[in-house]
Amino acid sequence: MSGQKHLLDVRGLKEYFPVKSGMLNKMLLKAVDDVSFTIDEGETLGLVGESGCGKTTVGRTLLYLYKPTAGEVYFDGQLVTEKNIGDFRKDMQIVFQDPYSSLNPRMTVADIIGEPLDIHKLYSSKKERADRIAELLTLVGLNSEHANRYAHEFSGGQRQRIGIARALAVNPRFIVCDEPVSALDVSIQAQIINTFEDLQQKLGIAYLFIAHDLLVVQHMSRRIAVMYLGRIVEIGPAGDIIGSPVHPYTESLISAIPMPDPETARHKHRIILEGDVPSPLRMPKGCPFRTRCRYATKECEESRPELKEIAPDRFVACHNR
Amino acid sequence: MSDYNPNIPPKKRPFSLQLDPAKFEPATDEEKAQQEVMRESTTFFRDGMRKLFHNPLAVGSMIVLLVILVTIVIAPLIVPYSYSGMITVDGKRDKSAKNLPPFTYSKLEQQAIDNGETVFPHIFGTDELCRDYFIRVIYGARVSLSVGFFASLIVLIIGLLYGSIAGYAGGRTDLIMMRIVDIIYSLPDTLMVILLSVVLDQLLGQSLQNTALASIGPNMLSMFAVFGLLYWVGMARLVRGQILSIKNNEYVLAAQAMGAKPGRIIRRHILPNCMSVIIISTALQIPSAIFTESFLSFIGLGVQAPMPSLGSLANSARQALQAYPYKMIFPAVGICLIVLSFNLLGDGLRDAFDPKLRK
Incomplete structure (x- = not known):
């Protein structure tokens, strides 16, 4: 891989958090362990996995909101480091999960959206700033007259749109969407997802779309990556992942998708995983999934499976496939 | 059913839930405009001040x-008195003005008042060192x-x-x-x-x-x-x-x-x-x-x-x-x-x- 042709190239990203256990004992919580993926210009990569598997940490670490323990992030062929991250802040943005805590309650909408403009000095006059804010509000489907209100005067969906407008203010080429719809109800989810898609078509932005709703991710993404306990276990084109999952964990995830049609749902075979997710502080030896896997063998206990290509653009980390 | 005419609403029966279709017509633009009541945007500070001034205890204590x-x-x-000095009458220190009750005058002051002078009243009286207690x-x-x-x-x-x-x-x-x-x-x-x-x-x-x-x-x-x-x-x-x-x-x-x-x-x-x-x-x-x-x-x-x-x-x-x-x-x-x-x-x-x- 040259790193030249992709917009974003994440290689071997690791994020370990020190956790205190007991008086002096310090343990490492491996929130993200050796994650690599690429995203092309204007593409959406879906990132799914259950709660606590490190999806959000991946998104935040690659933006250097957390300092990565190891690994490299290339943006547009350039290595991003802690020192030069300031130059990339304009190109990489993030939309947060919780539309309530992600907007400062003491700022008007105009100030929230205008802050990135202020920081990067993207305007030459007050009028230009106001015009840009109005333009952004219209772009995300809000009334530009709302600029002088406070965030608490809006509903959840509207607040999420404000968050999107703030991310768009600097004309980014890549946005981390950190579960942007999971705090919203279904009808609003659809609106926000459509907004994301429209923006991608209009502006050609690439997304890392983090979610735990597989149907939403399938709808949004060209490719999907499945995470389990800080690692990517399967990555490939969205249709293939949903249609014919290979990794046993993906298999069970897919089988858990609620079916809108009760007739199909009745005949569906659900794979129910046994046991709990192992604590990330005490990872099982070998394959992290083997404690809950139906196909676990001796080999799984001994060595950790690496991602291997089983079809073009399709990688799975499993010994038995 | 033969004489059914869609333009005439059916006759209302006392116990049926027949609805009046007229109530389900789409709203006109004018009616929609009435719904768009923009709430006045208040800042956090203004909102807080309004609440503060509606609190009688807070307003009372501010007063x-x-x-x-x-x-x-x-x-x-x-x-006209100082907090540290004795009360003086015509430049003389008034030793009789000791521990006066409120709104009373000492002997010297009474004399001065009798002579037509005005003496500022001791609102809280005086203390044991003949100082005005109010001040x-x-x-x-x-x-x-x-x-x-x-x-x-x-x-x-x-x-x-x-x-x-x-x-x-x-x-x-x-x-x-x-x-x-x-x-x-x-x-x-x-x-x-x-x-x-x-x-x-x-x-x-x-x-x-x-x-x-x-x-x-x-x-x-x-x-x-x-x-x-x-x-x-x-x-x-x-x-x-x-x-x-x-x-x-x-x-x-x-x-x-x-x-x-x-x-x-x-x-x-x-x-x-x-x-x-x-x-x-x-x-x-x-x-x-x-x-x-x-x-x-x-x-x-x-x-x-x-x-x-x-x-x-x-x-x-x-x-x-x-x-x-x-x-x-x-x-x-x-x-x-x-x-x-x-x-x-x-x-x-x-x-x-x-x-x-x-x-």
Whole structure:
């Protein structure tokens, strides 16, 4: 891989958090362990996995909101480091999960959206700033007259749109969407997802779309990556992942998708995983999934499976496939 | 069914749920426009002020404080007596004006009045050294209020700086700074106040002679120092806690993702969000400082004679409590009014501005 042709190239990203256990004992919580993926210009990569598997940490670490323990992030062929991250802040943005805590309650909408403009000095006059804010509000489907209100005067969906407008203010080429719809109800989810898609078509932005709703991710993404306990276990084109999952964990995830049609749902075979997710502080030896896997063998206990290509653009980390 | 006509609504039957289709017509543009009532946008501050002014207790205490403030500013300009000197009549010191009850005149003054002169009445009477008691209570309130105000200011500045550094830096810095706070917090504060004011009194008394600060008096300064050294810890803890909780909000992360520098994050995002809690706690700090000052003056460690304070006035009145009970009442009522008003005002501020109590 040259790193030249992709917009974003994440290689071997690791994020370990020190956790205190007991008086002096310090343990490492491996929130993200050796994650690599690429995203092309204007593409959406879906990132799914259950709660606590490190999806959000991946998104935040690659933006250097957390300092990565190891690994490299290339943006547009350039290595991003802690020192030069300031130059990339304009190109990489993030939309947060919780539309309530992600907007400062003491700022008007105009100030929230205008802050990135202020920081990067993207305007030459007050009028230009106001015009840009109005333009952004219209772009995300809000009334530009709302600029002088406070965030608490809006509903959840509207607040999420404000968050999107703030991310768009600097004309980014890549946005981390950190579960942007999971705090919203279904009808609003659809609106926000459509907004994301429209923006991608209009502006050609690439997304890392983090979610735990597989149907939403399938709808949004060209490719999907499945995470389990800080690692990517399967990555490939969205249709293939949903249609014919290979990794046993993906298999069970897919089988858990609620079916809108009760007739199909009745005949569906659900794979129910046994046991709990192992604590990330005490990872099982070998394959992290083997404690809950139906196909676990001796080999799984001994060595950790690496991602291997089983079809073009399709990688799975499993010994038995 | 044969004579069914879709344009005529069917006849209503008494027990059926037949609906009138006219009620389901789409709204006209005019009707839609009526629904679009834009709520007036209010700021957090304006909203809080509106709530504060709807709280009768807070408004009442603000009025009381305002009256006290105006009185202690204006009264010394009107009343012709001084807080430190004896009453004089025609340039002569009036030794008969000792321990007068309110609104009475001494023999010399009575003579002067009989001669056609006007003598300003002793509203609260006089004390045992023939000084006008009203002006002494006024000056006492001045001292008490300024001690309360400046002590809270010192506490606010030190606590805010210390707490925000500890909270924002986090990690080891936070750990060490907060252990220091814990140590100061665990000292018995009354004892420390007494010891410190004795020690500081002597140290400052010598070094202050012939300086501008001498007029304030070493006791007052040592009292400020005591507050600055001891009482900031509560404020530091409060500020640190606020900053810790606000620092983890996603809007701070969003600002970091935008490329905002730490200074901007503290100024624009963190401080405005913990300001209300800090202001409230400062307002509640004032009465506690006034109370401590009164207490220190009462046990004789407060302001230096002849400068009165409400506490020292109460103390000297205690000695002649049975003969002249009114001398105890005036400073005691003064302390009560001031402390009560500040406490009620602080409560009102909290109800109006504390984000956790907002509906």
